[in-house]
Amino acid sequence: MTLPLVYHPIYSQLELPPEHRYPISKYRRLFDYLTDSLTLNERHDIKLYQPEPISVNEVKALHHPDYIDALFGNTLPAAKMRRIGFPWSQQLIERTLMSSGGTKLTVDLARQHGIGIHLSGGYHHAHRDFGSGFCLINDLALAAKHALTLDGIDTVLIIDCDVHHGDGTATLLADEPDIITFSVHCDKNFPARKPDSDVDLALPKSTTTNEYLSAFSGVLNLTLAQYQPDLVIYDAGVDIHQQDELGYFDVCTQGIYQRDSLVLSQCKEAGIPIAAVVGGGYRHDHQLLVELHAQLIHSAMTVFLGESQPKTNQC
Template sequence: MLPLVYHPIYSELELPDGHRYPISKYRRLYQYLIDEMKLDQDNEILFCQPEAIGVDELKALHHPDYIEALFGNTLPAAKMRRIGFPWSQQLVKRTLTSTAGTKMAVDLASQYGIGIHLSGGYHHAHHDFGSGFCLVNDLAFAARHALTLDNIDKVMVIDCDVHQGDGTATLLRDDDNIITFSVHCDKNFPARKPASDIDLALPKHTTTTEYLETFESILNLALAQHQPDFIIYDAGVDIHQHDELGYFDVCLDGIFRRDHLVLSRCQKADIPIAAVVGGGYRQDHQQLVELHAQLVHAARKVYHSG
């Protein structure tokens, strides 16, 4: 069984004309999975819809004052500009629902071995501030939730978004049972990159072959050294050669091979994995759909074929 988590609210957010964030990509991805891949007709696919978490659930991860100000619309304008979204009640609902979706993917993965969230990856949110389109850190929230499950004593967050997971690194740096592993471009946002437990910083214009060979080597070492009981995987596609905010030269097949590598390692080692689609940026949002769909293609190949 391959569980996919989705909610229509992910793309139901009005943004100013020309806004950089590709808000429609979630709806487009879901529609592609239904229309082109016909997943709604596949008995091995389970579509799940999350319900928003409560605001108070976030206060154990983020500073309570930040959460109160963020969701109560009293955050200073400069801090909202750092996040990059105009405040709205719909933004609040979307944030709480998307965070719930990543948490749900963890629960589904604990049951089925894998859970994929068709949103998520908001790794630039720190303890007391948001940044880079990230209000709260669903990866850190989900990692801590995973530790509450039976037989889960160590969690690894594998973040393959082109941008370093700075918020995840700072939020979880004192959690000895959570390993943060970020694979990113060395000369890209954020300018300041606090240390993850493992940082693989690659130069601009890294090719598909260079990316996969280096990543596979470090991934194998990381899994052997830390032996996690659970993995949370950010499958960002902004590593693609035509991404507008990335600087790598990785092709479409390279994204599939990266996702297949991570998923197959987990499946063979019997490690549950919760994956999120992460970042990807194009003015034409439809161009992102096939890139994000590679995660689902890889999951079907790994988990359906055994």
């Protein structure tokens, strides 16, 4: 059994203004932590892959070509760039294409190995003709569309556990009957307008670990049984954590591990390949996010490699 991890150094190679809210260094920090703590260079059951950028033609097949031309050519109005939340740069565009290519590669690896994990991804606020909330193009929707071109994959389920509603994914895929969107989010958080996903689980502010897991597990079981997907794309956002600066839940670190393990084990038991992305997580001290995002990899090592559960802070 091989656990594939997808990463590219460009994910953290983006100059942002001081005190910018986006934790751009967390990808490099997570990769460095995994390399050191798991001694990746000495393991044969965890393999690193480096993606290629997704093609502009693929992006234009999903997003409006005029939006993409303006975005990539730096002619997007300033107000629309402010809605995205990043200052424009060529490096931003190159990073965006590479990250979407990484999620696409993760789908291919999941189909081959049963699981793949992308150490980036989850840009679910990008709509057809505009970006929002640090999201320029929607890698989840792009990867799901790609998955449907693969032999044996007729139905894709996107399980989005970021604390923020997957609004862009919902609108982009509203007319795609073979791609099911499932969003688990805080009911009083960004975005203000929450279009319907195929399945929505909106939970109140201050939802605790036990409340979260109880509500989510029931809907997850029903959703898997109803749609019987051939592949799952899983956004394992950690902004559900009790100390996240842009989330309002009260879920502890152990709860994130349990959530990730629940999704991975359900898919493994059902024989459904799962492509996971690390998703959102927001702290001024980027290093504090590393342990939280690492829970996804630890969960995968337990479920797919049979390793023992790591010691984490109890709830």
